[in-house]
Amino acid sequence: MGSEKPSLLKGTVDAVKACPREIFNFWLFFCTAVWSFSGVAKGFDEGNIASIVVMKSFKTRFVLDHETDDQYANTKGWIVAMATAGAVFGCLACVNLVQRLGRKNTLLVFTLVYIAGIFGQTFSSGSLSGLYASRFIAGLGIGTTTVIPSIYLTEIAPRSIRGLITLQYACCQQLGVVFGFFFNYGITKHNAGTQLQWQLPTALQLIPAVIWGVGLLFTPESPRYLLSKNKRTEALKVLCDLRNLPEDHPYIQEEFAGIEWQLNAEIEAVSGASVWDLTKETFTVTENRRRFVLMFLCHMFGQWSGANAITQYSPTIFGYLGIAGEESRFLATGLYGIVKFVSVLIFSIFIIDFIGRRRSLITGICLQIVTLTYVGAYLGVTNKMSTADIEASSSATAASKASIVAIFLHAVAWSIGWFSIPYLVSAEVFPIRIRSLNVSILMAFHWAFYFGCSRAMPSLLAATHRFGAFAFFASICTCSLIYVFFALPETAGRSLESMDRLFERPWYTVRQVAYPTAADLADGGLGDVERKITDEDLNKVTEVRIESQTSKNH
Template sequence: MGKSSLLKDTIQAIKACPPEIFNFWLFFCTAAWSFSGVAKGFDEGNIASIVVQTTFKKKFGVYHETEAQYANTKGWIVSIATAGAVFGCLACVNLVQILGRKRTMILFTVVYVAGILGQTFSNGNLSALYATRFITGIGIGTTTVLPSIYLTEIAPRSIRGLITLQYACCQQLGVVFGFFFNYGITKHHAGTQLQWQLPTGLQLIPAIIWGVGIFFTPESPRFLLSQNKNTEALKVLAGLRKLPADHPYVQEEFMGIERQLNTEIEAVGGAGVWDLLKETFTVTEYRRRFVLMFVCHLFGQWSGANAITQYSPSIFGYLGIAGEESRFLATGLYAIVKFASVLIFSIFVIDFFGRRRSLMAGIFIQIITLAFVGAYLGATNGKTTAQIEASASMTAASKASIVAIYLHAIGWSIGWFSIPYLISSEVFPVRIRSLNVSILMAFHWAFYFGCSRAMPSLLAATQRYGAFVFFAAICCISIIYVFFALPETAGRSLESMDRLFERPWYTVRRVAYPTSDDLADGGVREVDHKLDGDEEGDKPSEVRISIARDR
């Protein structure tokens, strides 16, 4: 069967849907849950700005540290929140199954608020700052697990990518807040304690907004079904679609979810966390899903973009932008580029051109821009600002390297930043989705912590340019892996992923893109012992039933 046109099929799928499903209530729920993404971005932008402020360094007694000593201190201040996020992700594993998506999210929003208050009033106590940033990180970690699960579970299939990536857009909006609030406050309160306290405390406002908004949203219909609350689940689903409960569209979607849950419950009934872990790693298709996403999160974090964001004021200084205020402005513009890239990508690209193509394009942009910045820093290593300014070619290269950092932000936004969030919540069956997404996000934050913590030392040890060469090399390896192993999930059902993972990872590229049958298949189908086009030696599926897409 020939490959379908993803753009054509997506447009047709949207046109075929009842117009009522694209309604205010769906978009309100999306906005409320997505806005929690501001937490991660706001922290990145805020902490990147305040750790270079003279007032902050004096207040916390680190002003007289040498450059090497402060590189170590700064690394801990910045990265300790990411360590807390690891524990926040793991805490979701049990609570989300007991309390549900909504109540767990509200609980950890309170934890996040407590951490922000502690940071704001740490009053120059470095130990208190470390402790409260760790607590804040616990709350942030939860906000990177639950929204993507919830949004995937309420989204109509035809715009699943658009809905899910609004969370990613809000992460970048948070970076904009973090940098520009610091820029504006620095202009008016430079040299005072408000210069670092006020932008830190302002992180409470988004938390109150999303906390109140989520309070009024319904629980996920998929979670309600898993708790045998069928009547309530159908009512919530009908409300999200703005259609009667007996409407064929609602009934077909509801029955698709119900069939999948019943199949999973029959397969492993009454399983605990340990049982679900064993299921993940003993069922071939599930293990391959986990390994794929584990590697994606590993490459995504060690491609270096988050570390570049967290230390962007310093990096812009390396590239020739002088002055604290000018660097804050440059990093604020950098944040706007990232936010605009994700927003445009989520609306006009992701559901039309697919996850796989977008990711490979983004990685390619990262490789080119990282290599250019690394080459510039290597060529100007040891040269003074005056020497660089005296050379027309080096001055032009300095400006080009700044442009390259902005282009790198675009590549990251359409690639490794957005795609792992989206695909992690798409590839796992409902029964093991929460557990696996929580564990993977814990690894995500562990990798983030490692890269963030290592960045100051990496820049110092490799004379700055080596760090960018290292990140470019990681991106080169990752694009090869993606080419062979990552399937296209756009247009496929949440319940129809098994067939993709019945083959070895290095052969996935042969069936990476969905055919017309994959996109249009409805009902329950029997899976053949061998897929069309499988090489000799490919193992047959251990899962005999695949549930069709929900519409």
Template sequence: MGGGTSIWASPEWRTDPREIFNGRLWYLTVAVAMAGCSYGFDQGNIGGVLTLPSFKRAFGLDVLSEEEADARAGNIAAMLAAGGSGGALLAAPCADFLGRRNSMIIFGFLFLVGAAMQEVAHLGVFYAGRLIAGLGVGATSMLAPQYLGENSPKSVRGSLTTTYNLCIILALSLAFWTNYEVSLWSTSSNVQWKLALAIQLIPGGFLLLMMFFVIDTPRALISKGQREKGLTNLCTLRQLPADHPYVIQEFSEVCAQVDAEQEVTKGSNYWVVMKDIATIPSNRRRLFLATTLFLFHKFTGTDSLNYFAPEIFEMIGVKSGSLTLLTTGVYGLVKLATTILYVAFIVDRVGRRRPLMVGAALQATAMLYIALYVRFAKPESTGGTPAGGIVGIVWIYIYAFGWSFGWSVAPYVVAAEIFPARIRSFSMSICFFINWIVDYGITKATPSMMTHLGWGTFLLYAMLTYIGAIFVYFCMPESKGRSIESMDDLFQNSIWTMFRHAYPTEEDKIRHDVQDKFVQKLAGEEHGAKEPESVTVHAENRA
């Protein structure tokens, strides 16, 4: 596993041209990442809102039996995930045929419509609103990491792609605290829960407006045969001329990958895409890795905690009401602080693989403690929180710490990095469909699981998370520092032996055929030879 990077190594971006870290790149990052706020608010709001007496009265939860109330609460929370699974499937054809930017605008508008419908105190309209908002959130959950991954310089690709996840956690934390604040109101009118849910309209509006001023991704344009426009957009985004070595190398790698795909199979329709995935081993390995990561991402139990954190804190002995919402708010702050640390210092310095394994181990151990505590201590939520319950709260915060170091972000980054241009949208769409459909099942089942299984719910999550950590060790390579196009070389190796090739050497970070051409170019210059045509990169088309 030669080529591993020291934790204390200098970030690779220090050797990049300063021009590529410019205002246009930062604006694109903020605009696209804003989609994460829509996801985070919608996910974080509903768990606390379901506990508010005004909401229970407005939607009849207060007059139902415990089992019926659990079923309705599960349906309300899970409806977003049901829409999300449909949105994830729609995102791929929209991204490929309407463009990344136009698709973000369309689904951003859909989210706003759905969020507005959730302000109506009618169960049918509320269900429809969460379903429609879910379409927007599900689609942008695929489009945003794809957009950020395709446009980011490779040295900071992890950090910029995970700003989407940072926005999710930021909004989630704000939603938790909004729920706590409205729970303190003396009024029990519908304004209480409507205000909590209306907050999500703000980032949704910013997303829609800001996307009108973002350029389309150069990689998508090049993969569609629009190489001149792709080169122009690349130069605009990097703020460098077309003959700059950095632009030449990046453009050459993208073109080489597109040319290699076209040599195997002509065309880019979905029949060709599915054939490429089914018949090319390296593509099958990539899809298997990404989808499995998303399965384990959900099997950690994070959706149960996000949607039903107040009820889970109550299970370990925290008094119900505002106190559980306060404890949930602190849980959100722990997630936020750790995610900021991960995005700013970890993902592009240490990488994706090591933090994920450490974070998964912490999560699994936390869930194991909660399971054993609930099983043997049998805590009650009356008469104060016992000492074991306080330790349980600490372990849930450790769970949040581990989650933000690993499963919270790594699947998104990996999915955005590893696929070649032709199959990227389709493959990421499948990944996020699995993400959302499993989310739907878990969210819908969680109230009933906590009522009937109790401690067994947490034991199940603990065992699955331990298995996920083992899978990561053997099958997930480190993608830090590699160009997106160099993944073609990496996935020539078997997925089950990937741990032997996990950490890249300097030669592994650039696509080998492009690297060979640059070596030939240098050799030719030394002997006064003519520069290879493939490396001149359409110099005649420079502005």
């Protein structure tokens, strides 16, 4: 019974009941809504660009209608992938700026960059080079929105509902996909064949950017960042406002002391270490190197499993599966976006904490392999058949419908597995001393892999007669399943010592101790950061604070 783990929902309900009711207030939820809404940028771009690159009016405006299928596959790959290329640099650029300018100011700056990129795409006037440049600029902003909001939300959320608050950002990403697809569907229904068909949905990306941009002006900087800049009074006031409690309330005093303790612990952990020192520590210490390799491969397998590329080219793929007409394809892709949104929401709340990270990922990968294999087989068999030929055969029609269902199931499989697992595990496996550096590096690799897969997808579909792309993704998933089975442990709740022991052994033996025993679990009641800090670290931090207080008294 002691090893029984409650679900996230039950644990949250119990924790909420133990907290003062005042902390669940309008101001906290307003700040959460504003910062989470910036997640729409990534999903909106995916949904929008997936739709407009198949529009005849778009191809005509950019003088691409004369290109052969192979030529346009190459051009389409560059158009779609330029935003992900920009996101790589946006992600790297904000790492230092967020420490200097703060979370709020950095996101404001890159929101303006994103808006400039959307303007450029909307009014590129048929210039392909202008479209490339503006998509790259918009990508700079998109990359930032995948880093800073998660940091901010974690820092303002009460521990009892931290998981649910940070979840809102992930849901907004998938909500953006729904926006991108359904706006295109509605506009195509009334403006098919005109320039408005692609310009209007592109311009509509400005609306959520303006909403969260204006909203940011009214939200405060995070208490943790203010405290890191020695603005103790301001940090305390912001925390009191977010919790709707006076500064002498025990809850405020305990939480503020906890923030100070964590901050001091992190400062002590990296004291005197340069980026180069931490990089060397990552790759020269065997346990740390194994941690990095594990997460590097997780991000690589996650992107090259094909889910994001399928989303970006879903109207094209639905056309391959027998759905005819732009309007019908956009409707199908809109429903596809809804399936991803709902499955991410349900999985994150009810499933992942019930079956764990490892089982979730293995389940998701297995379902991906099955669905990708079926779609690939269908495309291989019907490769030379026209839509009319498929409709004339009852068996081919049934297979076509089944392949469409398989694509939707693939979206669910990705939500169960590779969508969130790399982020969750990255936050849990690295020691605090090298965590920030490694998560930043891995996020840049994440976007680089995203760019590579996005850029390659149309050419891969063309060169492999469509079915080969799905066979390739299925083979990647198969490789990832083998690796995950041997190398990925269940990380949630493990103590520092237990985590260290996992990476002292060769990767292919981790499966033998993949699931933690009662002795491997961290002491209950402590947060993630506290679990990662040893008694020795705590003593050092205490000494630093005592010395600091002594010097102030003198």
